[in-house]
Amino acid sequence: xxxxxxxxxxxxxxxxxxxxxxxxxxxxxxxxxxxxxxxxxxxxxxxxxxxxxxxxxxxxxxxxxxxxxxxxxxxxxxxxxxxxxxxxxxxxxxxxxxxxxxxxxxxxxxxxxxxxxxxxxxxxxxxxxxxxxxxxxxxxxxxxxxxxxxxxxxxxxxxxxxxxxxxxxxxxxxxxxxxx
Numbered sequence: 001x002x003x004x005x006x007x008x009x010x011x012x013x014x015x016x017x018x019x020x021x022x023x024x025x026x027x028x029x030x031x032x033x034x035x036x037x038x039x040x041x042x043x044x045x046x047x048x049x050x051x052x053x054x055x056x057x058x059x060x061x062x063x064x065x066x067x068x069x070x071x072x073x074x075x076x077x078x079x080x081x082x083x084x085x086x087x088x089x090x091x092x093x094x095x096x097x098x099x100x101x102x103x104x105x106x107x108x109x110x111x112x113x114x115x116x117x118x119x120x121x122x123x124x125x126x127x128x129x130x131x132x133x134x135x136x137x138x139x140x141x142x143x144x145x146x147x148x149x150x151x152x153x154x155x156x157x158x159x160x161x162x163x164x165x166x167x168x169x170x171x172x173x174x175x176x177x178x179x180x
């Protein structure tokens with residue numbers, strides 16, 4: 001009987017390991033959802049600078065009465081353009097949205113808002129990406145639903161679509177309003 005070398009065993013063992021990982025990954029509730037260690041916890045510190053002449057927001061703003069959204073975005077982000085009409089609609093419906101402009105040039109960000117409209121109650125710039133890092137942002141756009149106590153109820157990664165509003169964002173807002 002021929003002796004089996006460790007080099008010959010490696011490919012089948014690697015394949016078996018990958019197959020197990022893939023199987024476990026498919027067992028997740030929503031394979032598209034990115035996990036968030038911050039859901040159910042207090043929102044991290046707000047670390048923004050002023051963008052244009054508009055008012056910025058603070059930690060106290062996020063802990064004030066009412067449910068609010070914090071939206072990380074950038075002018076160079078194509079999906080941010082796609083979600084922008086949905087943000088405008090949410091703002092028109094009375095939902096407070098606070099914008100964090102991520103690693104962007106101020107003139108480009110301000111032109112983006114001038115061209116497409118400004119859905120934000122107030123806004124600031126995260127020029128270094130420090131705030132986004134602390135919040136666990138994977139990439140823009142990313143939106144957080146925050147309750148009246150400053151607790152993150154939902155982290156939504158990717159562009160907000162009408163379907164996302166109906167199936168994910170509005171239910172999270174309603175849960176936050178109900179104090180769940």
